[in-house]
C-alpha cells in the first residue's frame with residue numbers, strides 16, 4: 001500500500017505525455033523528463049555510495065574521453081544534460097545508464113571491449129537508452145499495469161517529489177537493493193539502443209564495424225551473467241545481423257565524421 005501511494009503520487013505530478021524516440025517510435029510516458037532526471041541522479045548517488053569506484057585515473061579518463069566524444073555529436077538540447085561517467089572497480093563486463101545522463105562502467109568491460117571503438121559501441125548504446133527515454137517508458141508501463149489510471153487520477157494535484165517518494169521510484173526502476181543489476185529493458189528498447197548507438201558512434205568518428213566485433217567478443221566470452229547492454233534478448237546473432245544490415249549507412253556517416261576531423265584518440 002505504501003508503495004502504491006508513493007508511486008501514485010509521483011505519477012500524478014506529471015502529465016501523461018507522448019514523446020518520439022530518435023528512430024521515430026512514439027512512447028507513452030507518465031513521468032516527465034525532468035522528474036526522471038532527478039530520479040536518475042538520486043539513484044546514481046546511491047550506487048556511488050554502495051559500489052567501489054575505480055581509482056585508476058587512466059581507466060576513468062578513457063571512459064570519459066569516449067563518452068565525451070559521443071555526447072559532442074548529440075543535438076544541443078540533449079548534449080546539455082548533466083552527463084556524468086563513473087568507472088566502478090568490478091570484474092563484470094557491465095555498463096548502465098540512468099535518466100539524466102548518469103553512466104556507470106564496470107572496468108571488467110575493458111576485457112571484452114578491447115579498443116576505443118568497441119567501448120564506444122557500448123557507450124553509444126547506453127547514451128541511446130537515455131536519449132530515447134527508455135526508463136520513463138518502462139516505468140510508466142509498470143505504473144499503468146500495476147496500479148491503473150484511476151490511481152494516477154486520484155493523485156492529480158500532488159506536489160513535488162519527497163525524498164521518500166524518490167526512494168519508491170528507485171525501487172520501481174529496479175534499483176532498490178541490488179545495485180548494478182538494472183531492471184532489464186525490453187527487446188524493442190535493446191534493439192533501438194543498438195541502432196541509435198551505432199549512429200552515435202559513427203557520427204563521433206568511432207569505427208562502427210567494431211560494434212560487430214564487440215558482439216563476437218561477447219559471444220566467445222560467454223559464461224558471465226548477461227550485463228545490461230548484453231541482455232539475452234535479442235540474441236548476439238540477431239544483434240550482429242541488425243548491426244550489419246545498417247553498416248553501409250554507418251560507414252558513410254563514419255567517413256563523413258573522419259573527413260570533418262572527428263578522429264577520437266582515447267587511451268587507457
Ligand SMILES: [Zn+2]
Pocket residue numbers: 125129185189190193228229230
Ligand atoms: Zn541496453
